[in-house]
Amino acid sequence: MERALPPLPNVEKYRVVRTRFAPNPDFYIHLGNARPALLSYEYAREYRGVFILRFEDTDPRIKRPLPEAYGAIKEDLKWLGISWDEEYVQSARMELYYGVARELIARGGAYVDLCGREEFRKLKLERRGCPHRDQRPEESLELFDKMLSGHFGEGEAVVRVKTDLALSDPSLIDWVAFRVVDTSKHPHPLTGDRYVVWPTYNFAAGVDDRLMGVTHILRGREHALNTLKQLYVYRALGWEYPEVINLGRLRLEGMILSKSKIKEVLRRSRRAGTDDPRFGTLRSLRRRGILPEVVREIVLEVGVKGTDATISWENVASLNRRRVDPVAPRIMAVFDPVRVVIRGVPRDPSLRTLRLDYHPTNASLGSRTIDLGREEAVELFVSREDLHLLKERGALRLMEFCNISLESESGDRVETRFTGTELEIARKAGLKLVQWVPVRDHVRLDVLKPEGLGLRTLRGLAEASLVGFGPGTLVQLVRVGFVKLEDVYAKERKVKAVYAHD
RNA sequence: GCCGCGGUAGUAUAGCCCGGUCAAGUAUGCGGGCCUUUCGAGCCCGUGACCCGGGUUCAAAUCCCGGCCGCGGCACCA
Incomplete structure (x- = not known):
């Protein structure tokens, strides 16, 4: 028996419900990702809305996209029975972000900072702004163009969103919206070295949710702070923030779920593949014969909650056995x-x-x-x-x-x-x-x-x-x-x- | 530096927002029975839990305060 999903908040405010799943294609997705993916999809379907798949690949350096992950993620979603109405790749939307950035800077909502990470950090902790904070928008716009033209190296210039120096949480203060990535050294798998100025997650995701008309965001609880950050961009541009539902983590007992641990095993063991049966990736579960319906059942059972859930393998096995026993x-x-x-x-x-x-x-x-x-x-x-x-x-x-x-x-x-x-x-x-x-x-x-x-x-x-x-x-x-x-x-x-x- | 979350049976969870219907539900595990050419599955029966202390209340798993324990997140990752 499947539990009915609780109603989404404020649906009446919107003409159509639009939800999205926005993975970073730097790796294959796992059971934990299935939660927001499946719930977003289910809600869109339930409200006859639109479900969007968006690849967030704006970090060519640290979380460098894995070329085969784009396709693999789509494959995994299809396996789960998920289909999407619209598909976007952020690295193909760079000009859009630059445009919004210019507008934000022009309105005084952001500025180009040349202070350097450490210097800024020091000032921030003293609740003082750096000198660039007060420069005129025109100056920042000029600097922004210099950034785009490749004038600055990594770490030399960033675009910061102006927040509030008095914020009790220093990590919120004037967060970085764009940084320089030397793509001649770290080429992006899709765009190569075409761009050197890259939006951070908070900027790209925040802007895209608006641009794509997303009405309800279902994402991990770890993004709670990010919502607060993005709110400053929204306020500066006069936008209204979508409804947000923070979901807890989904873990699978006895299974390796985290990217870093999976990568570690992959490094150590030559014969392990990304679908190694020890992993909690969707392809591993598929390889082990776990049915997509069972994953669905688990996600819906755990529900739309902010609390973490650890699924025991015994439970997964039991649910799977029930379906498989009559036909095996x-x-x-x-x-x-x-x-x-x-x-x-x-x-x-x-x-x-x-x-x-x-x-x-x-x-x-x-x-x-x-x-x-x-x-x-x-x-x-x-x-x-x-x-x-x-x-x-x-x-x-x-x-x-x-x-x-x-x-x-x-x-x-x-x-x-x-x-x-x-x-x-x-x-x-x-x-x-x-x-x-x-x-x-x-x-x-x-x-x-x-x-x-x-x-x-x-x-x-x-x-x-x-x-x-x-x-x-x-x-x-x-x-x-x-x-x-x-x-x-x-x-x-x-x-x-x-x-x-x- | 800062922000947040959680502690319910062996295990994993529901309930907590909106206190009574909770002598706490479900799954798994365990014990027993039925069935069965599996020690499986199914069906039936049973087992077992609200972290501690204080407060509010006619009434607290649910609200408030304190403690203890565990976990996560941010600061040019997404």
């Missing part, structure tokens, strides 16, 4: 395989050729046959940990096949005897039901499984029919868990999969 084919696979020889299995064809459904209730998934051959002894693999069950009780039930009892065991050779096919007898005897894989016909199966911050490859064997499924299929390995197939090599009889959850 069930296959037997064993890990750490041990060969078990079964004597005395009748050569009855109905016993030696098993026809098994892929799902107990979902008939549309079909079935497969397992041929156990006609040799005197039937040989199967079971998992080593299940061998203990056999040793403890002296007997075991091989699922869908027969009951066996232990005869002898030495080293890796386990001799057992067929004792019948009756499930009821096994039940009454309290035998464990165990999955198995025939020796004469099976495929190799490697499952990549995150364990804490590590990653392990479980090497095992699976029923041969596994190669009949294509990459991307979610299958349930009986008594093991759900895995998503990644690579299926039918000829080589090998399958690679990623562990989804229990």
Whole structure:
């Protein structure tokens, strides 16, 4: 059951509701980004409004855009079921920002400051303005043009928005709206070295929200201060600020979500990709077989709140399992395989050729046959940990096949005897039901499984029919868990999969 | 230097704005039962919590004050 979203504030003030999602394309987006994205989209839809996607790529130096991220983010949004009506890239709107800057300076709402970061900081903490604060707008405009023409190097000149020297929070005082970035050294992936004067987030985002007619902003709580900053631009230009809803953070327990940590893992581990199953990126979740509906469900459940929420992986797995269980084919696979020889299995064809459904209730998934051959002894693999069950009780039930009892065991050779096919007898005897894989016909199966911050490859064997499924299929390995197939090599009889959850 | 947020069962959260319907809801976990050729899923039953202290009130998880603990953010990142 999905919770209904609370109504947006002051919708009646606007002709149409316009919301936006504005990621920095410096990296792939993660579950945390899904919250504002999904909520903004949902609200736009609910109010028959407009949803805008805006790439905020105005820092070619520190948060340098990743060329492939633009497309990857769009892909991830589509995966989530999000579509957008308008799309913008800030680095393509530079002239617009310059125009607004000129107007703001002309109105005395901003000035060009040549004091340098440290000097300004010192003055600011004493609540004193720097000399440039009082220069005439014409002077600032002139300096601004010099900035644009490349006259100043990095750190030599900035445009500051005039706020209030008496502000108790010094970080608000005359914040920087434009700075110089040496794009000959740090070229922007889209515009190269065409621009050297770049708007800061607060300027570009603040201006764009106005220019794009955004009515309701849903963004992270960490932006609370930014709203106050942007308000000075709005006031100076006589604009009215949109409605703002600050959202708390969404974390995923046991998963690496932060960009910096992901990048660190990426640096350290050669085989890790941006969709590494340990990450909380949307592509990682997708790779692990988490359904987009589940992400949606979680985000809507957590709701439109300013409080942080930590989602437990158990919860994610549980929600996903509920949706996946009815449609995932069930296959037997064993890990750490041990060969078990079964004597005395009748050569009855109905016993030696098993026809098994892929799902107990979902008939549309079909079935497969397992041929156990006609040799005197039937040989199967079971998992080593299940061998203990056999040793403890002296007997075991091989699922869908027969009951066996232990005869002898030495080293890796386990001799057992067929004792019948009756499930009821096994039940009454309290035998464990165990999955198995025939020796004469099976495929190799490697499952990549995150364990804490590590990653392990479980090497095992699976029923041969596994190669009949294509990459991307979610299958349930009986008594093991759900895995998503990644690579299926039918000829080589090998399958690679990623562990989804229990 | 400054700004802000939060502390509810093992875990994650709802409720708090607008005090009574909260002897606190949901999910997960755990225990038990039913069902089942999985130790899974489903269904049923059960388990277990309002950080501490003070105040306001007929009544406080909810409002106020203090304390303790945890977390986040800004200052030419977005």
